Amino acid sequence: MSSFWLIVVVLAVMGFAYQFGATKSRKVARSGARLHSLPTHYGVLLALWCGVPALAVLLLFAVFEGNVIRAIVASGLPDEIRALPADQLSAILNRIHSIATGFGVAGEPETFEVQAAERMATLASIGLLARIAAMAVAAVLGLAFVLRRFGPQLRARNEVERGVQALLIFCSAVAIFTTVGIVLSMLSEAIRFFSFVHPFDFFFGTVWNPRFATVGAGGGGGYGLLPLLWGTVLISFIAMLVAVPVGLMTAIYMAEYASPHFRSFAKPVLEVLAGIPTIVYGFFALTVVGPFFASIGAMIGVEVRATSALTAGVVMGIMIIPFVSSLSDDIITQVPRSMRDGSLGLGATHSETIKRVVLPAALPGIVGAFLLAVSRAVGETMIVVLAAGNAPVLQINPLQAISTVTVTIVNQLTGDIDFTSPQSLVAFALGLTLFTITLGLNIVALYIVRKYREQYE
Amino acid sequence: MTVATDIAATGFESTDKVRASLARRHAAEKRFRLIGLVAILLGLGFVAILFASILAKGLPAFWQSNIRLTINLDPAIIKISPPPQQQEGQSNAAHQAELLAWRGELASLNWGRLIENALIAELPSDAAQRRRDVSRLVTSGERFKLRDLVAANPNLIGSTVDVDLLADANVDVWVKGNIDRTLPDAQLPLNPVQRNYVAVLQEKGLLVQRFASGLFVNVDSRSSLASAGLAGAFIGSLYMMLIVIVLAVPVGVAAAVYLEEFATKNRLTDLIEININNLAAVPSIVFGLLGAAVFINWLRLPLSAPLVGGLVLTLMTLPTIIIATRATLRAIPPSIRQAAIGLGASRVQTITHHLLPLAIPGILTGAIIGVAQALGETAPLLLIGMSAFVASVPVTPLDQSTALPVQIYLWQGNELRNFFEARTSAAIIVLLALMVMLNGLAIFLRRRFEKRW
Numbered sequence: 001m002s003s004f005w006l007i008v009v010v011l012a013v014m015g016f017a018y019q020f021g022a023t024k025s026r027k028v029a030r031s032g033a034r035l036h037s038l039p040t041h042y043g044v045l046l047a048l049w050c051g052v053p054a055l056a057v058l059l060l061f062a063v064f065e066g067n068v069i070r071a072i073v074a075s076g077l078p079d080e081i082r083a084l085p086a087d088q089l090s091a092i093l094n095r096i097h098s099i100a101t102g103f104g105v106a107g108e109p110e111t112f113e114v115q116a117a118e119r120m121a122t123l124a125s126i127g128l129l130a131r132i133a134a135m136a137v138a139a140v141l142g143l144a145f146v147l148r149r150f151g152p153q154l155r156a157r158n159e160v161e162r163g164v165q166a167l168l169i170f171c172s173a174v175a176i177f178t179t180v181g182i183v184l185s186m187l188s189e190a191i192r193f194f195s196f197v198h199p200f201d202f203f204f205g206t207v208w209n210p211r212f213a214t215v216g217a218g219g220g221g222g223y224g225l226l227p228l229l230w231g232t233v234l235i236s237f238i239a240m241l242v243a244v245p246v247g248l249m250t251a252i253y254m255a256e257y258a259s260p261h262f263r264s265f266a267k268p269v270l271e272v273l274a275g276i277p278t279i280v281y282g283f284f285a286l287t288v289v290g291p292f293f294a295s296i297g298a299m300i301g302v303e304v305r306a307t308s309a310l311t312a313g314v315v316m317g318i319m320i321i322p323f324v325s326s327l328s329d330d331i332i333t334q335v336p337r338s339m340r341d342g343s344l345g346l347g348a349t350h351s352e353t354i355k356r357v358v359l360p361a362a363l364p365g366i367v368g369a370f371l372l373a374v375s376r377a378v379g380e381t382m383i384v385v386l387a388a389g390n391a392p393v394l395q396i397n398p399l400q401a402i403s404t405v406t407v408t409i410v411n412q413l414t415g416d417i418d419f420t421s422p423q424s425l426v427a428f429a430l431g432l433t434l435f436t437i438t439l440g441l442n443i444v445a446l447y448i449v450r451k452y453r454e455q456y457e
Numbered sequence: 458m459t460v461a462t463d464i465a466a467t468g469f470e471s472t473d474k475v476r477a478s479l480a481r482r483h484a485a486e487k488r489f490r491l492i493g494l495v496a497i498l499l500g501l502g503f504v505a506i507l508f509a510s511i512l513a514k515g516l517p518a519f520w521q522s523n524i525r526l527t528i529n530l531d532p533a534i535i536k537i538s539p540p541p542q543q544q545e546g547q548s549n550a551a552h553q554a555e556l557l558a559w560r561g562e563l564a565s566l567n568w569g570r571l572i573e574n575a576l577i578a579e580l581p582s583d584a585a586q587r588r589r590d591v592s593r594l595v596t597s598g599e600r601f602k603l604r605d606l607v608a609a610n611p612n613l614i615g616s617t618v619d620v621d622l623l624a625d626a627n628v629d630v631w632v633k634g635n636i637d638r639t640l641p642d643a644q645l646p647l648n649p650v651q652r653n654y655v656a657v658l659q660e661k662g663l664l665v666q667r668f669a670s671g672l673f674v675n676v677d678s679r680s681s682l683a684s685a686g687l688a689g690a691f692i693g694s695l696y697m698m699l700i701v702i703v704l705a706v707p708v709g710v711a712a713a714v715y716l717e718e719f720a721t722k723n724r725l726t727d728l729i730e731i732n733i734n735n736l737a738a739v740p741s742i743v744f745g746l747l748g749a750a751v752f753i754n755w756l757r758l759p760l761s762a763p764l765v766g767g768l769v770l771t772l773m774t775l776p777t778i779i780i781a782t783r784a785t786l787r788a789i790p791p792s793i794r795q796a797a798i799g800l801g802a803s804r805v806q807t808i809t810h811h812l813l814p815l816a817i818p819g820i821l822t823g824a825i826i827g828v829a830q831a832l833g834e835t836a837p838l839l840l841i842g843m844s845a846f847v848a849s850v851p852v853t854p855l856d857q858s859t860a861l862p863v864q865i866y867l868w869q870g871n872e873l874r875n876f877f878e879a880r881t882s883a884a885i886i887v888l889l890a891l892m893v894m895l896n897g898l899a900i901f902l903r904r905r906f907e908k909r910w
Contacts, residue, residue, distance in 0.1 A: 066757045161805045165719060171711035172720075175732040175779075178772050182743060185750035246496045253493030270500050273507075275896065277833025279862045280511070280885050283869055287878060288510045318503045325500070347475070349482050351489035372738065379740020381836035386869065406742050410836065413746075414844040419754045427840075431746040435739065442738040 002128060006058055006135065013139060014051035021046030021146075028152055037157035045156045048163050049146045053138035061131045069123045070097075073116050081112065087420030096120055186435060189419070189428035196422035197223045202429060208392035208403070210412070210423050223426055225433065227392045231309065231402040235384060236377035238313025238398060239320055243373060246317075247324025248366070254325065255332040256354055267326075274322040282386030285315035290387060302399065307389035309398040316383050324373050331365035331449075332358060334456050364455075368448035375441035379434060381406040405430050511889075515882025521669035521683065522624035522632045524595055524658060526575040529617045530607065534570050537562055540611050563608055568600035572622065579663060580654050590651050594658075596625045598681030621667055626682040626876040628655055632664065635875045646873075672883060676848050677864065682873055687884055689850045693763050693858030694832060696851065700767025701774055701831050706824045708771075709778030710813075716779070717786040718808055737776035744773045745837030753841055760842030764854040769837045774827040781823020785816045818906035822899045829895040833888065835862040861888045 022043035029035050035042075070093055074082065081092060092113070099109055099117035109117070146154075194202070205224020250270065254263055290306035293314075297304025304310070335358050343353040359366070389401025392408065412427040419425065541555040569592055576591050577584045584591050599622040606620075607613055627646040630636050632655065642649065658664040675686030712733075720726040748769035752758045758765050789812055797807040813820075843863045851858035859867065865884050871877040 063756065067755075157803065161803055164805050165715075168711045168715035168719060171708045172715045172729050172779075174708055174712065174772075174775065175729055175736055178736055178747070178775070179732045181751055182739070182747045185747055185755075186743075189750055246499050249493045249496035250500055253490070253497055257490055257493060258497075266497055266501065269504055270497075272504055273500065275829070275833075275892065276507070277835065277862055277888065277892070279833070279835045279865050280507075280889065283865065283881060283885060284507055284510065286869065287514070288506070318507075321500050321503070349486045351486045352482070354489070375738060375740075379742065381740070381742045382866070385836075386866075406740070406836070409742055409746065410839055413749060413840045414842075419750075428746060428750065431743055435743050438738065438740055438743075439735065442735055446734055 003058065003062060006132070007055070010051050010054050010058070010135070010139070013054075014047040017050040017143065018043035018047040024150065025156075033152035035152050036155050037160075041156040041160050042150075042154070044160050045154075045163075046143065046146050048160065049142035050139045051142075052163075053142045054135040057134045057138045058131065061127070061134070065127050065131070069120060069127060072123060073120045076119060077116060078112050085420075087418060090420060100124065182435065186428045186432040189425050190432045193422055193425035193429045196425070202426075206394055208408070210426060223422070225405075225430070227394045228403055228405045228408050228430070229433075230394055231388065231392070231404040232378055232406070234309050234396075234398060234402060235313045235316060235388060235404060236374055238310060239316035239377045240370070240374060242314055242317025243320040243324050243377075244370060247321045247373075248328055250321065250325040251328035251332055252354060252359075255329050256350065256358070270322045270325060273319065274326075276319075278319065278380060278382040279386075281315050281319050282382040282384075285311050285383055285387035289315050297399065304399045305389060305401050307387050307401055309388060309400070309402040312384045312388040312402075313398065315387060316377055316380055319380070319383065320373050320376055323376060324369060327369035327372065328362075328366050331362050331369060331452065334365070334453065335361045336456055362452075364448050365452035368445040368452065371441050371445035371448070375438040375445070378441070379406065379438050381410060385410055405434050409434070511882050511885055514879055515884075515886040517633060518879035518883035519669050519672065519886075520666040521671070522629040523621040523665050523667045524576070524624050525619065525621050525663045525665055526572065526579070527617055527619050528571050528575045528603065530603075530614050531571065531574070532615045534574075535566055535607065535614050537566065537614070560608065563604060566604070568603045569597075571603060572600065576654075579661060580657055583650075584654065587650055590648065591654065593625055594628055594651065594654060596623045596681045596683035598675075598678060598684040599623055621665070623671065623683045624664065626873055628664075629683060630873075630875040631655060632659070633879075635879060669883075672880070672887075676850055677846065677859065677867070678848060679846060682871070682876060685868070685880065687861065687864060687887065689847055690859045690861045690864035690884075692850050693766070693863075694860045696763035696854045696858070697767040697770055697860060698828055698832060700764065700854065701771050701828055702824065704767070705771040705774045705778055705827065706820075709775050709824075709827075710782050710820055712775070713779045713782035713786060714808055714813075717783050718804065718812070733776050733779055736772075737780065741773055741834055742836040742840065744769050745840030747772070748837060748841045759855055759857070761845050761847065761857045761859070762841075762855050763851060763858050763860075765841045766838050766843060766858075766860060767854065769841060770831040770834060773834065773837065774831045777827040777830060778820075778823050781826065782816065782820050785819025785823070786812060788819070789815055815908065818902050818908075822903045825895050825899040825902070829892050829899075832895070833862055833892060835860075835866055838863050839866070861891070 020043070022039045025035060025039040025042035029039065073096060074089065074093060077092075081089070084092070095109070096113055096116045097120065099113060100120040202223050203225050205222075206226045207222060207224045208227045209222045254267060258266065286307065290308070290311040293308070293311055294304050294306040339357055339361055340353055343357040344350070348356065384404050384407050388404060388407060390403050390407055390411070391401035392403035395402070409427045409430050412423055412430075537559075540559050541552065543549075543552040572595050573588050573592050576594060577588075580591065602620065602622065606618065624632070628651075631638075631647055631652065636645070638645075645652075647655065655664065671684045671686045673686060673691075674688055675684050676689040677687075678685040712729075716726065716729065720729075748765055752765045752768060753760060793811055793815065794807055797811050798804070802810065838860055843859055844867065845857065845859075846867065847857045847859050849856070861884065865881055865888065868877050868881040868884060
């Protein structure tokens with residue numbers, strides 16, 4: 001919580017700096033000089049130069065301090081401990097951390113642990129003092145930088161606005177940082193995973209059975225991606241079988257036939273489907289749809305599992321309907337009026353116009369919408385976790401349980417996360433695969449949709 | 458002359474052809490239209506079935522079986538000295554320690570015995586020999602209700618009090634008929650003796666259905682299933698929503714303002730736009746992986762903390778807020794900007810004094826929709842450790858916690874299916890109600906304040 005209070009202090013100091021700057025510039029103005037900017041600009045400039053450097057220092061400390069302290073403590077441990085493999089060393093460091101924070105550990109801590117914990121506690125308090133000192137220095141330097149130039153000639157407004165613009169650019173760049181963060185974090189962890197399991201065994205393996213692979217490091221074909229990928233493909237395919245006809249016909253009816261009154265009622269109701277959390281769909285699949293399919297199966301004498309690819313796929317299809325329909329609706333309404341009129345004027349019926357003129361014209365856009373829907377289906381997690389049955393085997397029967405990439409990510413990373421074993425790290429390799437697939441689908445889809453829009457604009 | 462008749466003849470011929478096919482074509486037209494209507498009705502039907510099934514399952518769980526008992530706070534069982542008073546000259550710390558010791562003693566008393574005795578008084582005479590069966594009629598957490606009662610008012614010892622105690626989860630299931638009563642004894646959670654007792658209590662009117670306030674004020678529980686509640690998940694979700702609002706809204710609005718008002722068409726802008734569009738379509742679970750790798754593994758933030766969850770959800774909601782804010786800013790006519798700039802305002806002043814105030818309704822709508830979306834998200838939270846059982850209300854955003862959708866996930870997997878299916882549905886109703894309220898607020902703001910230019 002110390003960071004929180006430091007932030008509060010910085011904000012308070014910024015408030016004072018603002019007041020100080022505004023008052024000081026008013027005094028200058030009263031003495032007869034003509035200010036370049038409004039007094040508030042001087043205040044804001046002072047506050048910015050005081051607060052931003054201090055906050056930047058705080059951020060740097062927050063990011064690096066913990067790992068630096070760990071590294072120092074680790075280097076001071078006895079040699080036989082330092083020779084341990086990375087995961088055990090990391091566990092010991094976590095124990096030391098618990099002792100140092102006063103949280104304690106189960107059982108009697110060993111002597112070297114207690115000593116290391118004391119060192120860690122000392123380092124932490126030194127770190128805190130260093131943090132406060134560095135922040136104070138940064139703030140004072142920032143203030144001095146402005147105050148040295150303070151006077152009616154200081155172009156405060158321009159400087160403030162440049163600062164504001166830099167802040168805005170930084171905020172928009174968060175999107176880039178996030179993407180870079182996703183790619184880098186998953187790549188680095190996935191590369192660590194590939195040091196245990198050969199990429200060939202991962203991408204082309206047909207057996208998913210990670211538990212036994214730990215015996216020999218990297219052991220054999222336990223980490224095969226194909227069964228999971230197949231599950232994802234099968235469930236997405238079933239989902240699209242449900243969502244595409246229903247969604248597309250809904251869009252056509254809404255765009256071409258529905259009266260404004262009906263449209264204003266049905267569209268929001270359908271969009272409710274899009275706003276429902278996926279966990280709710282999962283529960284619905286598990287408790288209603290699954291048993292329903294199973295009882296139908298029992299009635300006609302086919303074995304249908306309650307949690308199966310079919311259940312998960314159908315419910316996922318329901319979830320995607322509004323997505324498909326609203327995207328297609330937009331695209332169909334963008335087809336120019338003149339094309340419809342031409343067709344109708346030549347004597348075609350309304351449905352013939354739709355089938356022969358409107359849909360072919362809208363086809364690229366609709367394909368783009370479908371691709372976006374597929375990427376949704378591929379990345380969907382909670383429905384599949386609850387309703388697909390979690391059986392990572394290669395089999396074609398959609399009436400049986402199956403597993404997907406997303407389900408396996410959840411299974412491998414819930415509970416204790418241990419970033420040194422292949423069982424956890426494989427989640428990042430899977431995530432990278434998933435990210436690549438959805439990224440590819442999205443880029444192609446967005447490209448198609450954009451091209452289509454340009455065509456009729 | 459012949460040419461003209463030929464044309465006329467072929468013309469008539471094709472007109473006939475067209476006429477002959479008209480009936481078929483009109484039928485096709487009708488069919489097509491019908492298919493469209495059926496598709497919409499299917500969609501609407503799905504909505505109806507989904508809500509109907511969840512309401513049908515969940516609404517009964519808002520009322521829960523209570524057993525009304527007259528409890529004799531027997532001094533023979535509640536053997537405890539009066540609470541320590543602070544003596545003259547005694548330090549506060551010493552008094553606190555004494556008080557704590559007294560509370561500890563109080564907690565170790567056999568409160569369950571009191572409940573058993575009260576039940577036995579109401580049940581047939583053989584109940585006295587079947588304390589085990591009797592004690593399982595009331596859920597175990599209710600002992601603490603009595604303890605808290607006495608801790609608040611020690612003078613009650615020796616008197617009798619009338620209380621409603623939550624019945625055990627299995628009793629609730631049995632009373633509500635959520636279990637197939639024809640199953641063989643071995644598969645029923647209540648044995649014949651207990652079932653008989655339940656019948657006796659029902660007959661005496663002591664088994665009553667009360668509003669399940671525990672669902673809202675209790676935390677999750679594993680030992681006393683009937684009193685498991687959503688309080689911890691509520692606060693966890695609330696913290697995350699606050700973090701999302703505090704971080705995602707300013708950053709998102711700033712990004713949108715930059716892209717709409719400042720950005721010139723260049724490489725950087727293109728890159729940002731592509732990234733935002735992409736992030737909007739990245740599966741949520743990938744954000745969970747990012748959170749696990751960066752916040753948990755690298756920055757060493759605690760597992761299952763609302764702070765980490767809030768950060769992950771912030772990154773996830775940013776694109777929604779950016780896209781909504783951009784649309785709002787784009788809708789503001791250029792004349793406003795031109796007027797402000799013409800009067801000598803700088804660009805920043807134009808934005809802060811004119812554009813942002815005009816855009817507030819749109820920004821709020823986008824922010825609320827983004828927050829509602831974040832409220833329902835489960836998968837990324839599971840990856841940052843939120844699948845753990847947490848039986849406390851988080852005090853700070855760094856404490857362990859669950860969230861509403863995570864609690865739903867945990868409850869649906871509980872072994873006592875008959876009880877938790879209803880309880881999970883009730884939790885879903887609560888979650889959906891919150892989302893409906895948020896979305897309603899967004900619609901209200903849009904209708905009330907939206908300007909049409």
